[in-house]
Amino acid sequence: MAIDRRTFLAGAGALALAGALRPALAAAARPRYLSAAATLTGRQAVVALSETGAALYDFDLADRGHGLALRPGAHQAVCFGRRPGTFAEVFDLATGDPVATISPTDESRHFSGHGVFSPDGRYLLLTENDMARRRGLIGVHDAAAGYARLREFPTGGIGPHDLRLLPDGATLVVADGGLDHRHDAMSAAEAADIRSDLAYLDWRSGTLLEQVRLDPALARMSIRHLAVTDDGQVAAALQDSAEVPDGEVPLGFLHRRGEGPRWLAAPKGGWGRFRGYCGSAAVDLAGNVLAMSSPRGNCVGLWSTGTTATVGIADVHDGCGLAAADAAGSLMISSGAGNLFVVGGETPATALGADTPAEFRFDNHLLRV
Amino acid sequence: MTRGLIAFLLLVLAAGPAQALTEAQYANAVRETAHAVIVPGYADLAKATAALHGDLAALCTAPDEAGLDQARKAFAVTLQRWARVQFLGLGPIAEHQRAARIEYWPDKRNVVGRQLADVLARQDSAALEAQRFAATSVGVQGLPALERLLFEEDALSAIAADAPGAAFRCALLAAIGGNLETIADEVLAGWTGGESPFLQRLDQPDPESEDLATSHDAAARLLNDLLTATIVLRDMKLLAPLGETPAKAKPQAAEFWRSGQSLAVLRANLEGLRELFGTDGGLGGLLRATPDGAPVAAAFAATLEQAFLAADRITLPLGEAAADTAQRKEVTALAEQLLRLRDLLAGPIAADLNLPIGFNALDGD
Numbered sequence A: 001m002a003i004d005r006r007t008f009l010a011g012a013g014a015l016a017l018a019g020a021l022r023p024a025l026a027a028a029a030r031p032r033y034l035s036a037a038a039t040l041t042g043r044q045a046v047v048a049l050s051e052t053g054a055a056l057y058d059f060d061l062a063d064r065g066h067g068l069a070l071r072p073g074a075h076q077a078v079c080f081g082r083r084p085g086t087f088a089e090v091f092d093l094a095t096g097d098p099v100a101t102i103s104p105t106d107e108s109r110h111f112s113g114h115g116v117f118s119p120d121g122r123y124l125l126l127t128e129n130d131m132a133r134r135r136g137l138i139g140v141h142d143a144a145a146g147y148a149r150l151r152e153f154p155t156g157g158i159g160p161h162d163l164r165l166l167p168d169g170a171t172l173v174v175a176d177g178g179l180d181h182r183h184d185a186m187s188a189a190e191a192a193d194i195r196s197d198l199a200y201l202d203w204r205s206g207t208l209l210e211q212v213r214l215d216p217a218l219a220r221m222s223i224r225h226l227a228v229t230d231d232g233q234v235a236a237a238l239q240d241s242a243e244v245p246d247g248e249v250p251l252g253f254l255h256r257r258g259e260g261p262r263w264l265a266a267p268k269g270g271w272g273r274f275r276g277y278c279g280s281a282a283v284d285l286a287g288n289v290l291a292m293s294s295p296r297g298n299c300v301g302l303w304s305t306g307t308t309a310t311v312g313i314a315d316v317h318d319g320c321g322l323a324a325a326d327a328a329g330s331l332m333i334s335s336g337a338g339n340l341f342v343v344g345g346e347t348p349a350t351a352l353g354a355d356t357p358a359e360f361r362f363d364n365h366l367l368r369v
Numbered sequence B: 001m002t003r004g005l006i007a008f009l010l011l012v013l014a015a016g017p018a019q020a021l022t023e024a025q026y027a028n029a030v031r032e033t034a035h036a037v038i039v040p041g042y043a044d045l046a047k048a049t050a051a052l053h054g055d056l057a058a059l060c061t062a063p064d065e066a067g068l069d070q071a072r073k074a075f076a077v078t079l080q081r082w083a084r085v086q087f088l089g090l091g092p093i094a095e096h097q098r099a100a101r102i103e104y105w106p107d108k109r110n111v112v113g114r115q116l117a118d119v120l121a122r123q124d125s126a127a128l129e130a131q132r133f134a135a136t137s138v139g140v141q142g143l144p145a146l147e148r149l150l151f152e153e154d155a156l157s158a159i160a161a162d163a164p165g166a167a168f169r170c171a172l173l174a175a176i177g178g179n180l181e182t183i184a185d186e187v188l189a190g191w192t193g194g195e196s197p198f199l200q201r202l203d204q205p206d207p208e209s210e211d212l213a214t215s216h217d218a219a220a221r222l223l224n225d226l227l228t229a230t231i232v233l234r235d236m237k238l239l240a241p242l243g244e245t246p247a248k249a250k251p252q253a254a255e256f257w258r259s260g261q262s263l264a265v266l267r268a269n270l271e272g273l274r275e276l277f278g279t280d281g282g283l284g285g286l287l288r289a290t291p292d293g294a295p296v297a298a299a300f301a302a303t304l305e306q307a308f309l310a311a312d313r314i315t316l317p318l319g320e321a322a323a324d325t326a327q328r329k330e331v332t333a334l335a336e337q338l339l340r341l342r343d344l345l346a347g348p349i350a351a352d353l354n355l356p357i358g359f360n361a362l363d364g365d
Helices: A005-009 A188-193 B002-014 B023-061 B065-085 B098-102 B111-122 B130-134 B143-151 B166-192 B198-203 B215-242 B262-277 B282-289 B293-312 B318-322 B325-353
Strands: A033-039 A044-049 A055-060 A065-071 A076-081 A088-092 A098-102 A109-117 A123-130 A135-142 A148-154 A160-165 A171-176 A197-202 A207-213 A221-228 A234-240 A252-255 A280-283 A289-294 A299-304 A310-315 A319-324 A330-335 A340-344 A360-368
Touching: A033 A065, A033 A076, A033 A330, A044 A065, A044 A360, A065 A360, A076 A109, A123 A160, A135 A160, A135 A171, A171 A221, A234 A280, A234 A289, A252 A289, A280 A319, A280 A360, A289 A319, A289 A330, A299 A319, A299 A330, A299 A340, A310 A340, A330 A360, B023 B065, B023 B166, B023 B198, B023 B215, B023 B262, B023 B282, B065 B143, B065 B262, B098 B166, B111 B143, B111 B166, B130 B166, B143 B166, B166 B198, B215 B262, B215 B282, B215 B318, B215 B325, B262 B282, B262 B293, B262 B318, B282 B293, B282 B325, B293 B325, B318 B325
Parallel strands: A065 A109, A109 A160, A160 A221, A221 A280, A319 A360
Antiparallel strands: A033 A044, A033 A360, A044 A055, A065 A076, A076 A088, A088 A098, A109 A123, A123 A135, A135 A148, A160 A171, A171 A197, A197 A207, A221 A234, A234 A252, A280 A289, A289 A299, A299 A310, A319 A330, A330 A340
16 A cells, blocks of 8 residues: 555654734634645644634644535634644634644544534544455544544445534434445455445444445445535545546436435536546525536536526636535635635636735635635 | 736636647646756755754854854855745645745734744743744744844844843744754655655646546646745745835845845745756756647846846845935836736746646636
């Protein structure tokens, strides 16, 4: 197995951080978006952004970050280490000051880069890979007890990545990425049996409620990222693990409990534009428009969550992070070049103002506060 | 700046279809650069930090002008070696925050100053033990902290035998020297030694690897590092101290302004850029082998030459030049050449080499 830079960091523990950096602007403006970022000189950080994209504060991470979660009812947020993650950093939403650092309970475990809070803000639920037993887990941490590990339960699949709570507050939907040949050595027989799935679980009991498995013909497809509408519809964004993506297979579907997946219509120019890779997914505030990004294809596609029809596609270089923008039908896009864009309907993506800090490369996900 | 970035994006998107290069060609290019430039570059850095460590230790046995001068020279040599490889993000340098521990920069919130003051105030000798020091705040571990200690006005009197806290300050100098030497040794060892030397990973990419499955991936990482270099050089090293007007110049935003090494470092950065790109070998050689690549490679070389000439015309220390009406023009001229280099790398060079430009595009999750 190849050892990459993140594996090297696993277990390093006491990494030196630059300490809390006092923001000058934090008192003046409330963070509207959060993102993990790398600076141009290679530091890994979390950045809080104003609605115009100005950096309100940033703080250093021990390693590369990935997804973020907001704690309801408390001014806290969490940034999860990028898979294979060795940390989840809890911080004060207003200032970026550190609150707690959560580490995997064992060296054979790593975080997958995503987590969500229970509706009351008490419990943090995060995706975790158990390498020793080759199973996906949801770890439950108690925010009221210093984020101590409370319990865990299996997702029913392997390689869990993104997860979301449904509007009922009890049902957790998890993207089990499935066969992850980069991290799990498996026999061909084992591999053939393991596919990506969408799992619905009751997080309070850990009960698996429903599992949507992809057709065996789509075994190489991996469900990675999710978005959920206010009426409980789940959007799943996929990645094609084939070396040469076929360009015909849809990279996203919509799903409701008890129904079959509704595959998204091909965007203008075809799925080939996505180069077999979706980086993230988000729905607008009204829940009518789904956006999926492809930093490899330098584009962001928009679809109707009602009809699965394509609504538009915007050219955005290295655009990846997505979050709802203020206007219905609009979404915010963050890019690896350090820009924020707003996109909606068939209009091209509009770059936000000059406030956007050029020193940060926005990493993978954008969270609306 | 944002307008510039948008123009840059349009340019990237306008870049035409690519020529097909083979995996073997990428492999050769990456291998050449790794063996002939990167590893020797890190070996030079390791040598320089070892010498620096020795000079810092010696300085404190009998602090005098000659010893301080020797240590300052060793510091400048280390900066030169570091600047050659400063922008590489590939391999062991990306682990354990090594790059930030060598140089925490930019430091807009005076992290280095605050952390250094804190360490000096606490006088905790146990915290200077090598392993503990390597895990301490990044701001005190590397070159910027050392620069303050060596170049502040009372650098010598503060370590005179009878000065209060002199012994601790000396121990701190030696600790930083030892730490820099250790980090440089670790980087070099990561490339060439151990069970899975990074050099070997580049020579024989592992198709199962997440971020370096092919030599094409490695070439893309290298090209993106070089592109980043042109952006950092222009936006952070030149335009940040320059400010919008002479009155708004920020001399202290220049990198290593305390030691007057800003321009020397920038020049070494350009030399590193030239070597890492390559002329006969490396990405540059690969570019020249593509059907449309020769004129682009020539344009890159000519623009780089113009950048060196522009740097020559800056005769004041960079921070002072930024505040000087006449010299500002020369700083701006250098920034323009860097912009051209950036546009060449992100546009025709990336297109001809068929390499993706981006951050999120490079390794997915």
